[in-house]
Amino acid sequence: MVLSGAAYAKPPEPTEAEVHPEAELQPREYRAVVSARRRRRERVIEGLLFLSASGSVVTTALVIIILLEEALQFFRKVPLSTFLTDTQWTPLFYDKHYGILPLVAGTFLTSGIAMLVALPVGLAVAVYLSEFARPATRSIIKPLMELLAGIPTVVYGYIALLMVTPFLQRLLPDVAGFNALSAGIVMGLMILPLVVSLAEDALYGIPTSLRDAAYALGATRLQMVWRVLLPAAAGGISAAFILALSRAVGETMIVAIAAGQVPNLTLDPRNSVETMTAFIVQVSLGDTPHGTMEYRTIFAVGAALFALTSAMNALSLYLKGRFGRFGQ
């Protein structure tokens, strides 16, 4: 079953050949006895298959090229230092400022709140599913998690804007109609299945011998988890957290709908903020002709977003490899 985790950089299960390398030859290592004509035809088809597979490399290359092409045009007019340090983002107004900080602040404010919601709960649920739950309970909770993950983000956006925000406005003072808090909370809920799935995978990789050793020394289940399991799985779990953060940073619809469309450099979640992704949506909805500065800004922001998420994904892979399995 393709779990929510599988779609986000989860490496494939090891093949039988990797687990048992001493076993039989792979099929391709046989030299099948076929006619030359068939062999030629099959070579062609193999070539086509290879082309399909290498599509992923081509796509990545295309993404980088296309983002850079327009972004570099942008940076010819706006120096990188201004882009990174100016505290105002007003490319669509008369007085143009091109500092990305307000957008980055908006992104991290909403994502930060989402992490506060999803990480503790997600880790707790993952530990519960992995160590405590009975198979019957697991078989109910896992499909429910998958259901949560399958809901389109527009629906979450609707919930955030039209249900959570009014509720928060009754609960707290000075909550704006568009605010980072609603978007963050709902985004946390959306990311929860991903955290659970990835964390569970990390825990699954820890050999049972470690658990058994802890039990043999008299630990309770919780003591085993806290003192042995989590430290051993620290690499995988932190990788999971970073990946979830990367997903939150890249999320578009929930924040475009509920967080606002006015860039705002603030730490107060009750305010309206605009994220990098929401800005791209905002400009795309309007009629922005190609070749204008406004058009190029979405690529500049897009490039920044891509760089940010790629860095986080790379960090996640590094953490998984370096502190990988046993934390030793």
Next chain:
Amino acid sequence: MKSRSTPDTLFAVVALFFVTLSMLFLLLTLGSVLLDGWPRLDIGFLTGYPSRVATRAGLLPALVGSLALGVLVIVIAVPVGVASAIYLEEYAPRNWATKFIEFNMANLAAVPSIIFGLLGLQLFARYLGLGRGLLAGALTLCMLVLPVIIISSREAIRAVPRSIRDSSLALGASNLQTVWHQVLPVAFPGILTGSILALSRAIGETAPLVALGALTYVPFLPSGLLSEFTALPIQIFNWISRPQEAFHVNAAAGIAVLLVLLLTLNSAAIILRARLQRKLTL
């Protein structure tokens, strides 16, 4: 192993509490959305066109757009995805090139969806001259769901027992014949499920299509592959963005339609897989 320690049971209770809380939240909010939208659902709504007047607005172009996109994505992405999976599982040598391909695939799976929209905007809409049309939108969505199809197809192919491959090769079949006549039929249920799940992901996506330039106010049906279009999530987004309460009701009804569509797709995936797997087990 039953634990006699209180902190253990306390933790289990807390964890279960969180799970139930999130599920309850989801149930309540979704239920509320569906309740809001239900009265608005009628034939007029489902067959009407968008309008400035909320009570006359309809969903037809969005429905047609989503269905057209879905068909195109299936037709384009599934063959390419399955072909990639076949190559990676059956042919690729374990060298750096393969590792590089897999690394790229994993990376792409983690790229924000809106970036694919920007890619589609420059590559498909502008350079390939497809404009803001259906084909451009479908191709953009294909790039998005391809990693999903490839990963699930690979798992399905990997699950085929080695004995089937071995016996086919022992009888003198070539690699390709083995794959086409033996491996793929057995892996088919898994591939089908993966494709349907990828399809539901594609149908629910809004951001890449918005970045591509799919319009939010489309009072006409798409007439061809280059025609401008809208899709269900985009129409919902448009209605949510309007201040009038009546449009929010429309959005809720649209959400109901979208969720029913996705539920049908996912149930079909599960049922089909169960039935096909039963047929294939000897």
